[in-house]
Amino acid sequence: xxxxxxxxxxxxxxxxxxxxxxxxxxxxxxxxxxxxxxxxxxxxxxxxxxxxxxxxxxxxxxxxxxxxxxxxxxxxxxxxxxxxxxxxxxxxxxxxxxxxxxxxxxxxxxxxxxxxxxxxxxxxxxxxxxxxxxxxxxxxxxxxxxxxxxxxxxxxxxxxxxxxxxxxxxxxxxxxxxxxxxxxxxxxxxxxxxxxxxxxxxxxxxxxxxxxxxxxxxxxxxxxxxxxxxxxxxxxxxxxxxxxxxxxxxxxxxxxxxxxxxxxxxxxxxxxxxxxxxxxxxxxxxxxxxxxxxxxxxxxxxxxxxxxxxxxxxxxxxxxxxxxxxxxxxxxxxxxxxxxxxxxxxxxxxxxxxxxxxxxxxxxxxxxxxxxxxxxxxxxxxxxxxxxxxxxxxxxxxxxxxxxxxxxxxxxxxxxxxxxxxxxxxxxxxxxxxxxxxxxxxxxxxxxxxxx
Amino acid sequence: xxxxxxxxxxxxxxxxxxxxxxxxxxxxxxxxxxxxxxxxxxxxxxxxxxxxxxxxxxxxxxxxxxxxxxxxxxxxxxxxxxxxxxxxxxxxxxxxxxxxxxxxxxxxxxxxxxxxxxxxxxxxxxxxxxxxxxxxxxxxxxxxxxxxxxxxxxxxxxxxxxx
Numbered sequence: 148x149x150x151x152x153x154x155x156x157x158x159x160x161x162x163x164x165x166x167x168x169x170x171x172x173x174x175x176x177x178x179x180x181x182x183x184x185x186x187x188x189x190x191x192x193x194x195x196x197x198x199x200x201x202x203x204x205x206x207x208x209x210x211x212x213x214x215x216x217x218x219x220x221x222x223x224x225x226x227x228x229x230x231x232x233x234x235x236x237x238x239x240x241x242x243x244x245x246x247x248x249x250x251x252x253x254x255x256x257x258x259x260x261x262x263x264x265x266x267x268x269x270x271x272x273x274x275x276x277x278x279x280x281x282x283x284x285x286x287x288x289x290x291x292x293x294x295x296x297x298x299x300x301x302x303x304x305x306x307x308x309x310x311x312x313x314x315x316x317x318x319x320x321x322x323x324x325x326x327x328x329x330x331x332x333x334x335x336x337x338x339x340x341x342x343x344x345x346x347x348x349x350x351x352x353x354x355x356x357x358x359x360x361x362x363x364x365x366x367x368x369x370x371x372x373x374x375x376x377x378x379x380x381x382x383x384x385x386x387x388x389x390x391x392x393x394x395x396x397x398x399x400x401x402x403x404x405x406x407x408x409x410x411x412x413x414x415x416x417x418x419x420x421x422x423x424x425x426x427x428x429x430x431x432x433x434x435x436x437x438x439x440x441x442x443x444x445x446x447x448x449x450x451x452x453x454x455x456x457x458x459x460x461x462x463x464x465x466x467x468x469x470x471x472x473x474x475x476x477x478x479x480x481x482x483x484x485x486x487x488x489x490x491x492x493x494x495x496x497x498x499x500x501x502x503x504x505x506x507x508x509x510x511x512x513x514x515x516x517x518x519x520x521x522x523x524x525x526x527x528x529x530x531x532x533x534x535x536x537x538x539x540x541x542x543x544x545x546x547x548x549x550x551x552x553x554x555x556x557x558x559x560x561x562x563x564x565x566x567x568x569x570x571x572x573x574x575x576x577x578x579x580x581x582x583x584x585x586x587x588x589x590x591x592x593x594x595x596x597x598x599x
Numbered sequence: 600x601x602x603x604x605x606x607x608x609x610x611x612x613x614x615x616x617x618x619x620x621x622x623x624x625x626x627x628x629x630x631x632x633x634x635x636x637x638x639x640x641x642x643x644x645x646x647x648x649x650x651x652x653x654x655x656x657x658x659x660x661x662x663x664x665x666x667x668x669x670x671x672x673x674x675x676x677x678x679x680x681x682x683x684x685x686x687x688x689x690x691x692x693x694x695x696x697x698x699x700x701x702x703x704x705x706x707x708x709x710x711x712x713x714x715x716x717x718x719x720x721x722x723x724x725x726x727x728x729x730x731x732x733x734x735x736x737x738x739x740x741x742x743x744x745x746x747x748x749x750x751x752x753x754x755x756x757x758x759x760x761x762x
Contacts, residue, residue: 178692181753197751198692211602212752215724216692219749 148464149173149224149248153217154188156228157207158517159534160440161188164226167456176220178213180206182525187517194220201527207231210238214245224248224463230529233439234261250463252417252438259413260436267433270421273409275433278424280347288325291346295324298348304328306335307343314338317349352583354393354425355379355434358406359447361418361458363468368410370403371447371455372477374420378571380494380587385564386571387443388482389450392542392580393425402431407472418459442485442534445515449481449538479538480545484568486516486533486556488524491566498526502560507552511538511545524561532563542580546572605629684740686755687733693724695756697746705742712738712762719757722750731756738762 151174154161165175165188177192182201189195196216199206206212208231217225225242227233233251236258242249251257260266271277279298284307285291295302300321306314316331318324328344336342359371375391376384390399406421420441422434444455453475462468488497501522506514516533518524524532537552539545550572556565574590576582608629612620621630689695697705697720706718713719718730737759744756 196692196749197753199752206752209602211725212692218725219692219694 148466149460151176151193151220151222152224152226152250152460153178153213153220153222154192154226154228155207155213156226156231156233157183157186157188157528159515159531160228160230160442161186162191162517163456163515164228165191167454167460168226170454171457171460173460176216176222178207178216180527182527185522187519196220201525203231203527210241214241217242217245217247222247224250224460226250226460227439229439229442234437236261248463250417250460252415252419256413256415256419257438260419260438263435266435269413270409270433270436273412274405275409275421276405276431278348278350278432281345283345284343285328285346288328291328291344292321292324294346295321298346301349301351303347303349304331305345305347306331306339306341307345308339308341309335348426350424350426352427352585353377354391354583355384355422356391356393356402356425356431357420357422357437357441358402359418359420359444359455360406360410360415361455361462361468361470362410362415363462364416364465365467366411366414366416367468368407368415369468369470369472369475370407371451371453371475373399373402374443374446376443377582377584378577378587379584380591384443384485385587386482386484386568387446388480388542388545389446390477390480398429398431403472417462418455442531443483445513445534445536446481446483449513449536450477450479451475452478479540480542481536481538482545482549483534483536484549484553485531485564486535486558486568487530487564488532488561489530489564490562491564494564496526496530497562498524498530499561500524501532501558503557504559505555505557506533507535507555509552509555511548512536512552513538518558532558532561546578684758684760685735685737686743687719687731687757687759689722689750689752689754689756690731691722691724691729692752693722693729693750695744695746695748695750696721696723696728697742705746707739707742707757709739709742712736713759733759736762 152168153176154164155178157179161177168175175192177189177195178198179186179189179195180199180201181197183189184197198212198216199209225247232238234257236254239249239251239254239257259269267277281294285294301317301319304316304318304327309315314335316327318327332342332344335344355376357374357376359374360368361371362368372389373391373394374387374389375393376387378386402423418440420437422436423431424434425431440455440459448455489495490497501518501520501524504518504520506516513536514533518532535552537545537548539548553565553569571577571590576586699721706720707713713733713736715733715736717733719733720731721728722731739757740760741758743758744750750756
């Protein structure tokens with residue numbers, strides 16, 4: 148087992164890692180920028196080192212400074228948390244070449260999954276279903292028609308050089324196909340200088356379902372069930388829950404089984420998350436894989452009763468998984484709400500000094516945060532202030548608990564998205580469990596209720 | 600010089616017979632010596648003393664002119680003497696050395712006057728010996744770090760008074 152872990156991250160996830168390490172009897176070294184000198188992760192670690200000025204590029208992304216900090220502090224392993232350097236294969240390699248333990252998957256896994264095209268190919272070969280469509284650029288209208296009929300309407304035409312939602316057209320009827328293809332291709336040519344198009348099945352109401360993978364260094368793999376992360380705005384997750392109201396036992400078993408089989412084939416190690424798109428018919432398709440611990444890991448901890456961070460550290464140190472799929476049982480229901488320092492209506496960031504702070508408590512409420520009264524939310528980093536996780540016997544009970552806990556949550560001095568979450572927890576499609584990745588859009592389109 | 604470039608240069612030299620490289624590009628100067636860990640290899644400027652810290656910081660780390668109300672007995676005994684002293688701070692995290700090797704004398708001694716650009720100490724980071732130079736002339740009042748100790752980014756290393 149490791150003796151001293153350096154945490155190459157900040158804020159709540161750094162504190163989360165400190166907590167896991169301490170319970171394993173491992174010492175911790177926090178690194179921080181000058182701006183984070185008063186952060187709780189610095190206060191609660193056994194040691195701390197300032198590694199640079201506020202901009203992430205010069206501190207939390209500063210590889211030489213982090214490796215140097217590991218050396219002068221005598222750490223024998225590095226935990227990268229999420230974000231920052233967590234999915235940087237080169238950094239993982241440098242850590243290993245320095246003779247330090249890397250708490251994460253092997254660099255080659257990170258590299259494979261970091262390349263969207265390679266990841267899709269590898270996962271297709273490993274047996275994960277892919278969204279039906281053209282494997283590459285559509286050659287002509289005849290090929291397009293043939294592919295679209297095979298894929299089934301509606302389809303989406305995507306410019307090969309497009310991105311960020313630009314250069315896309317949804318085609319619902321066969322009769323519109325040729326005309327829309329010509330228009331889309333001409334537009335793509337004008338906008339990107341390249342008229343090449345892809346075609347893919349278009350899912351009207353996609354749900355984002357992800358499977359938590361846990362694997363040891365010997366190739367033993369289990370899954371810890373799913374998380375639903377369909378509550379998102381502009382691809383930013385806002386709330387996650389487990390289990391997903393969209394899955395039944397049969398579908399859960401099938402998704403978990405194909406995910407585990409794929410991971411065994413590629414010999415995945417440590418923890419990771421496979422993201423799937425689930426359509427209205429209950430068909431699921433591989434989207435991408437995250438080769439790190441995720442923000443929303445606590446909902447899985449709540450329903451499995453297993454500390455994922457301790458598991459991750461233990462497995463990185465070479466210990467055996469020692470669990471069978473049968474031994475992993477999901478109990479109850481958990482919901483995580485991300486509390487961000489942002490305007491609840493415009494979503495503009497709202498950094499600043501927290502002048503009053505009270506976190507909720509009581510049975511089944513967990514708050515992971517580095518916030519406290521007089522804590523300053525800094526403009527240099529992301530706006531997440533806290534994660535509030537509620538657990539209860541059933542989904543309706545968890546929703547009631549989340550509403551109750553939000554009533555107790557006091558944050559003054561900065562704006563937060565708590566009012567948004569209060570609305571969401573009353574929004575009928577969410578309460579019914581019939582929501583998708585566009586539900587937030589629909590909620591926001593409704594007139595905001597009077598303040599209060 | 601950014602880290603990427605430095606790493607590329609180091610990678611290119613790995614496994615070669617090269618033991619020394621001098622690189623000049625405009626204002627940038629890099630000296631590398633391979634295979635002799637105790638030798639100084641790069642010259643870098645210290646964190647500019649007295650650099651104003653961003654206003655949003657709860658604890659400005661590099662506001663370095665010593666306050667007139669310094670509470671130490673020495674300051675109380677000679678109130679006017681230390682008003683305008685300044686510190687030289689570590690530009691990165693690493694290990695602090697006062698001399699080029701254990702057999703050499705320290706680069707600077709208390710009471711000594713240094714010129715701009717004079718080497719003050721070495722901060723070792725990632726096996727690289729980085730020479731820290733004076734940004735401005737001054738007389739060394741105090742050497743604040745024990746030889747061989749780890750230092751953080753922005754940590755004061757020396758206190759000088761203007762000359």
